[in-house]
Amino acid sequence: MKPSDPAQIAPITSHPAPDVGPGRTSLFEFDLASLTAEVEGMGLPRRTAPQLLKWIYEKGVTDFERMSDLSKDARAQIAARFATLQGTVIRHQVATDDTQKLLVEWASGDDEVPAESALRLAGTATDRQTETVMIPAEDRRTACVSSQVGCPVGCRFCASGLGGLDGNLTAGRIVEQVWRLGRLPGVGRVSNVVFMGMGEPLANFNNVTQAIRILNAEWGLGIGARRITVSTVGLPPAIRKLCTFEIPVTLALSLHAPFDELRRQIIPWAEYSTIEELLDACQEWFVKTGREITLEYIMLGGVNDRREHAEELARLARTMRANVNLIRYNEVAGVPYTRPRSDDVHAFQEVLRGKHVNVHIRASRGRDIAAACGQLRHEARV
Numbered sequence: 001m002k003p004s005d006p007a008q009i010a011p012i013t014s015h016p017a018p019d020v021g022p023g024r025t026s027l028f029e030f031d032l033a034s035l036t037a038e039v040e041g042m043g044l045p046r047r048t049a050p051q052l053l054k055w056i057y058e059k060g061v062t063d064f065e066r067m068s069d070l071s072k073d074a075r076a077q078i079a080a081r082f083a084t085l086q087g088t089v090i091r092h093q094v095a096t097d098d099t100q101k102l103l104v105e106w107a108s109g110d111d112e113v114p115a116e117s118a119l120r121l122a123g124t125a126t127d128r129q130t131e132t133v134m135i136p137a138e139d140r141r142t143a144c145v146s147s148q149v150g151c152p153v154g155c156r157f158c159a160s161g162l163g164g165l166d167g168n169l170t171a172g173r174i175v176e177q178v179w180r181l182g183r184l185p186g187v188g189r190v191s192n193v194v195f196m197g198m199g200e201p202l203a204n205f206n207n208v209t210q211a212i213r214i215l216n217a218e219w220g221l222g223i224g225a226r227r228i229t230v231s232t233v234g235l236p237p238a239i240r241k242l243c244t245f246e247i248p249v250t251l252a253l254s255l256h257a258p259f260d261e262l263r264r265q266i267i268p269w270a271e272y273s274t275i276e277e278l279l280d281a282c283q284e285w286f287v288k289t290g291r292e293i294t295l296e297y298i299m300l301g302g303v304n305d306r307r308e309h310a311e312e313l314a315r316l317a318r319t320m321r322a323n324v325n326l327i328r329y330n331e332v333a334g335v336p337y338t339r340p341r342s343d344d345v346h347a348f349q350e351v352l353r354g355k356h357v358n359v360h361i362r363a364s365r366g367r368d369i370a371a372a373c374g375q376l377r378h379e380a381r382v
């Protein structure tokens with residue numbers, strides 16, 4: 001039953017506890033081939049690998065003692081070599097629109113930490129926290145996952161990058177977020193995954209693509225490729241690299257401004273590539289994959305929501321196969337932007353429609369628990 005208070009914290013005991021230990025690797029890190037090699041190297045039968053994956057992904061079991069089709073000796077060997085869950089859910093909130101958010105604290109030792117962040121991470125528990133969100137709809141259950149601890153991009157309107165980047169999440173920790181969201185009350189099977197939480201997914205390319213393989217695989221979570229969206233602020237070399245990725249995911253470009261000067265004001269990383277360079281990479285994506293691009297556009301009241309912005313955005317969108325998602329700015333404490341007026345948003349949309357651009361206004365979900373776009377961040381334990 002949903003808590004009556006939209007920000008009520010669910011009992012921590014209602015979430016599976018982490019399973020950590022020295023010298024052990026989470027099973028969420030492995031694909032079928034690598035896990036098969038591991039178990040064969042331990043002298044266990046080859047069939048042990050698909051058995052383990054079935055227990056975790058199909059049956060949702062992470063306690064090795066409950067894996068009844070494995071021998072007692074095999075379970076003991078497996079428990080000594082492998083772990084399962086690496087995160088601790090320290091906050092679970094439910095919004096009035098049924099959006100659910102988890103604040104997860106990750107065990108130390110396995111996350112990938114940039115050298116410049118190592119000192120900040122040492123002994124600082126809150127720096128290892130990420131948030132992940134379940135967004136329910138009538139015909140889908142969408143997991144919004146984080147790919148990094150913090151974010152290096154530092155978009156001026158976004159809470160995720162206020163503290164900078166503290167590290168990359170491993171593939172297993174990305175997958176674990178989806179696994180946990182799928183076991184929240186009333187969720188059932190996760191149908192869609194969007195890499196729109198904390199972090200820049202293409203700055204953690206190898207871990208994100210490995211996580212996608214696991215999320216997509218029949219032996220994994222079985223989520224269709226076209227139901228997995230990677231959202232990037234725009235790294236042209238990484239977009240071109242993604243063109244060769246074997247799983248045809250959906251690509252979304254966080255554009256947020258149609259002019260380079262304005263984009264640099266609100267997105268610090270925009271100084272590294274122009275809009276023209278970004279759209280050239282996106283055009284290559286379309287040519288090589290046949291998949292159209294989604295242009296995401298956060299609307300900031302009085303900043304990028306005027307008619308001239310809409311007209312230029314329409315021109316850019318029409319240079320390639322693209323659709324546009326308009327997203328109203330969601331308030332972040334200490335950030336000097338305002339949410340645009342509804343009339344301005346709809347007028348902006350009409351300009352785009354008048355230029356024959358496929359455009360939608362995305363609903364802001366979970367605002368009352370700070371789970372909407374741009375609101376995810378580090379939070380202290382309560």
